[in-house]
Amino acid sequence: xxxxxxxxxxxxxxxxxxxxxxxxxxxxxxxxxxxxxxxxxxxxxxxxxxxxxxxxxxxxxxxxxxxxxxxxxxxxxxxxxxxxxxxxxxxxxxxxxxxxxxxxxxxxxxxxxxxxxxxxxxxxxxxxxxxxxxxxxxxxxxxxxxxxxxxxxxxxxxxxxxxxxxxxxxxxxxxxxxxxxxxxxxxxxxxxxxxxxxxxxxxxxxxxxxxxxxxxxxxxxxxxxxxxxxxxxxxxxxxxxxxxxxxxxxxxxxxxxxxxxxxxxxxxxxxxxxxxxxxxxxxxxxx
Amino acid sequence: xxxxxxxxxxxxxxxxxxxxxxxxxxxxxxxxxxxxxxxxxxxxxxxxxxxxxxxxxxxxxxxxxxxxxxxxxxxxxxxxxxxxxxxxxxxxxxxxxxxxxxxxxxxxxxxxxxxxxxxxxxxxxxxxxxxxxxxxxxxxxxxxxxxxxxxxxxxxxxxxxxxxxxxxxxxxxxxxxxxxxxxxxxxx
Numbered sequence: 045x046x047x048x049x050x051x052x053x054x055x056x057x058x059x060x061x062x063x064x065x066x067x068x069x070x071x072x073x074x075x076x077x078x079x080x081x082x083x084x085x086x087x088x089x090x091x092x093x094x095x096x097x098x099x100x101x102x103x104x105x106x107x108x109x110x111x112x113x114x115x116x117x118x119x120x121x122x123x124x125x126x127x128x129x130x131x132x133x134x135x136x137x138x139x140x141x142x143x144x145x146x147x148x149x150x151x152x153x154x155x156x157x158x159x160x161x162x163x164x165x166x167x168x169x170x171x172x173x174x175x176x177x178x179x180x181x182x183x184x185x186x187x188x189x190x191x192x193x194x195x196x197x198x199x200x201x202x203x204x205x206x207x208x209x210x211x212x213x214x215x216x217x218x219x220x221x222x223x224x225x226x227x228x229x230x231x232x233x234x235x236x237x238x239x240x241x242x243x244x245x246x247x248x249x250x251x252x253x254x255x256x257x258x259x260x261x262x263x264x265x266x267x268x269x270x271x272x273x274x275x276x277x278x279x280x281x282x283x284x285x286x287x288x289x290x291x292x293x294x295x296x297x298x299x300x301x302x303x304x305x306x307x308x309x310x311x312x313x314x315x316x317x318x319x320x321x322x323x324x325x326x327x328x329x330x331x
Numbered sequence: 332x333x334x335x336x337x338x339x340x341x342x343x344x345x346x347x348x349x350x351x352x353x354x355x356x357x358x359x360x361x362x363x364x365x366x367x368x369x370x371x372x373x374x375x376x377x378x379x380x381x382x383x384x385x386x387x388x389x390x391x392x393x394x395x396x397x398x399x400x401x402x403x404x405x406x407x408x409x410x411x412x413x414x415x416x417x418x419x420x421x422x423x424x425x426x427x428x429x430x431x432x433x434x435x436x437x438x439x440x441x442x443x444x445x446x447x448x449x450x451x452x453x454x455x456x457x458x459x460x461x462x463x464x465x466x467x468x469x470x471x472x473x474x475x476x477x478x479x480x481x482x483x484x485x486x487x488x489x490x491x492x493x494x495x496x497x498x499x500x501x502x503x504x505x506x507x508x509x510x511x512x513x514x515x516x517x518x519x
Contacts, residue, residue, distance in 0.1 A: 068357055068386035068395045078401070099408030139408070216422050235413050254417045255495070256414045287413065328409050 070071040080165035088277035089247035090261040098136040110322035130301035157181040181205040200231040203301035215250035359386035363512030369503040392436030396429035477514040
């Protein structure tokens with residue numbers, strides 16, 4: 045009997061306790077899926093693509109420069125006397141599907157790509173540890189044929205790059221991306237060299253402030269695929285975001301502003317001081 | 332004797348339960364709207380949040396809002412990203428809240444269709460900064476639904492929202508916050 049009494053009083057008082065701590069919005073939070081955004085400031089880490097895509101109906105206009113070697117010294121104004129450049133842009137067909145076009149001075153190359161973000165990092169109802177994006181590039185070099193007298197095929201001008209970009213925003217400041225990549229060249233200088241070149245890219249970005257980040261990018265080309273004088277591309281850059289623009293200032297040992305060039309054609313070595321200053325300017329327009 | 336005690340206890344218990352059961356007086360919604368608008372000569376910026384949780388107690392006039400910052404929707408995706416990343420830092424400060432009172436609750440007759448006005452005063456918390464806010468709200472009671480509208484202005488710097496010099500001409504230091512919510516009687 046006493047137990048019942050105690051129980052009743054307990055119920056009564058417990059209700060009182062709730063009442064005293066009056067919170068009108070005391071319902072449990074409705075569980076939703078919280079998608080991670082802004083893993084990178086823009087859709088390039090340094091040279092290579094990041095998992096980011098531009099939003100639907102947005103056009104991201106990009107101008108990229110890579111100057112000459114810092115080791116050129118004051119005579120070459122530390123490389124500023126020479127430059128390679130790419131002008132191009134990324135367009136959002138949907139928030140996840142992008143297409144892009146560009147023209148580079150390197151080998152007078154036109155490039156185009158299709159990029160699709162098929163996984164989004166999220167927490168909540170749907171837990172997804174990473175964001176993943178697929179990108180397929182095609183490049184057309186339009187240099188005059190080095191041997192115009194022989195039979196030349198248009199297909200020899202083509203090269204392709206396919207990449208699986210997998211990134212995780214580990215903390216608010218730190219994001220890491222892995223980029224398994226295959227570059228296919230329709231023509232190579234000798235049968236000793238491979239047409240398909242496999243590599244693995246690593247991208248790291250660390251926020252310094254809300255609007256600036258430090259980026260590191262390295263592509264490791266698996267051994268015995270390229271000419272002996274080729275080397276891996278390493279780049280260190282800063283992103284500065286100012287609202288509509290993202291400025292990416294960086295140092296790299298590649299002059300190539302597209303994948304086939306910087307992954308498979310890089311010869312300059314950091315240890316020789318053959319480092320280039322470069323920048324990408326991205327400006328987003330809305331339609 | 333024991334029966335009397337049980338009876339008494341039961342009455343007390345039920346009494347407490349009735350007294351502490353607020354369902355009689357709480358009006359709420361999970362789909363309130365908050366709009367903010369920043370006007371400058373260079374650019375107008377506006378965003379809407381349609382998932383605002385808010386409730387008031389018709390007896391005491393106590394009023395509460397809870398807003399998830401990331402639920403603000405902008406016409407431009409990049410603006411939304413910058414709002415969350417740079418200005419509101421919504422991963423660190425996911426929520427903004429308001430706790431206050433409808434000062435003239437007794438003047439708002441929820442049983443009778445009509446339009447009523449009352450001052451609202453309370454504390455607005457954003458980015459861990461709490462400031463006093465007061466404004467006049469209009470209540471329109473119609474068929475048991477209470478529509479409340481109010482607006483007030485805030486200065487972003489009051490809430491430690493840093494605006495770099497380069498974009499300062501685009502962001503007003505008087506941002507208009509407009510609230511519009513349809514409350515219904517919480518029968519739970």
